[in-house]
């Protein structure tokens with residue numbers, strides 16, 4: 001059982017908080033919109049990803065259990 | 068205007084006991100009156116939101132914009148020129164699709180990657196300012212000698228403006244925003260001089276592009292005809308107005324909070340890896356954010372179970388939301404290692420602060436440099452005597468006297 005990151009791209013406002021908090025999992029395009037680097041990050045990234053989910057100003061990110 | 072009710076109407080802005088403390092009313096309003104009726108300095112009525120979830124809900128709603136240049140919207144002051152929120156020319160950038168298009172373009176300069184590349188330059192600027200403070204010797208005013216110039220130097224760099232011209236830029240920026248310290252004539256003149264200068268600067272960059280944001284926008288504009296000359300000017304002015312005073316004030320407030328209880332500064336000296344979370348906590352804990360964010364409710368909606376009819380003007384208090392006990396554990400305490408920290412100081416949703424990665428980098432760099440260069444730093448006045456800025460829209464501290 002791992003965790004999967006879900007992104008609602010139309011909600012992303014490009015502020016890059018996720019990139020600051022979890023640079024191994026998130027990057028940005030030239031125009032700031034989020035790029036998901038790792039859809040199923042390893043457990044040592046969960047805490048950082050959870051933080052990114054919580055602070056994302058667009059509420060564009062979710063973390064779900066994947067089967 | 069807002070809904071009929073015999074509830075008490077509060078005069079807004081509320082008065083706080085000192086520069087670093089919140090107004091007593093916040094906690095009561097969050098508890099008992101999350102949708103409060105207020106009277107603005109203009110005499111117009113509006114509604115104040117103080118709870119985290121309510122503030123977040125309204126700010127994130129793409130239907131509502133900060134543009135108060137609309138029929139039926141409350142006026143904030145009775146000033147001739149109105150506030151930045153009532154400027155009809157900024158309206159095209161305030162909401163809807165043209166706003167989205169504009170934001171995507173500008174965002175190119177503000178991605179984390181671009182900002183991180185700027186970090187070394189910001190650090191050099193901060194060191195240069197500290198050099199001057201050290202040369203002069205203590206005491207120093209951290210606001211005028213450090214916090215005021217740093218963000219405007221950074222913006223000058225971003226816009227490709229020459230080092231020799233950045234003091235002019237600082238003056239115009241100050242005059243355009245700090246309406247209370249200048250006469251209307253001075254404000255108008257600053258606006259005109261800035262416009263003249265900036266149009267010339269656009270022409271120079273068009274002839275001779277550099278690797279700055281402005282050159283990039285001009286090139287994009289020439290290719291796809293996306294931003295008009297006027298929009299380029301509004302963008303330059305917008306970045307200056309949005310990014311200078313806000314960041315200067317925040318540097319002053321962050322340093323005041325960290326030095327007011329010097330154990331906080333000592334905690335950072337002992338453990339500089341707390342810098343990132345300490346910056347976030349300073350942003351959350353800032354009780355002196357000024358007016359808050361207005362929104363014009365253009366369609367009937369509901370907040371905290373209460374109807375907000377179309378035509379209502381809402382003021383969102385981010386500072387109060389940031390101290391909501393039902394969202395932040397130990398909200399009334401400053402915890403430098405708080406994480407995650409979903410404070411709402413930069414707004415939320417489609418309008419949330421475009422410059423937040425830059426603001427964070429400036430604040431983090433400020434701490435890095437000051438901790439390293441002036442570890443013995445302390446306030447030279449009592450915290451409760453820190454003089455507040457009396458400007459209406461953005462809260463801040465006029466002067467932060469320090470010694471080391």
Ligand code: HEM
Nearest residue numbers: 133309310313314317412413414418419420421422425426
């Ligand atoms: C600590 C410093 C700062 C604070 C507290 C701050 C706060 C904010 C807030 C609350 C908003 C949202 C306005 C709204 O929703 O109506 C905003 C928008 C904005 N900020 Fe900042 N800001 C800061 C620094 C900066 C910097 C350094 C820049 C750029 C150089 C900047 C550029 C902008 C721009 C362009 C917008 C408009 C975004 C839009 O309308 O889509 N800000 N800021």
Ligand code: SF4
Nearest residue numbers: 012013015016018056
């Ligand atoms: S933090 Fe959220 S809004 Fe910001 S870039 Fe990442 S996904 Fe987009």
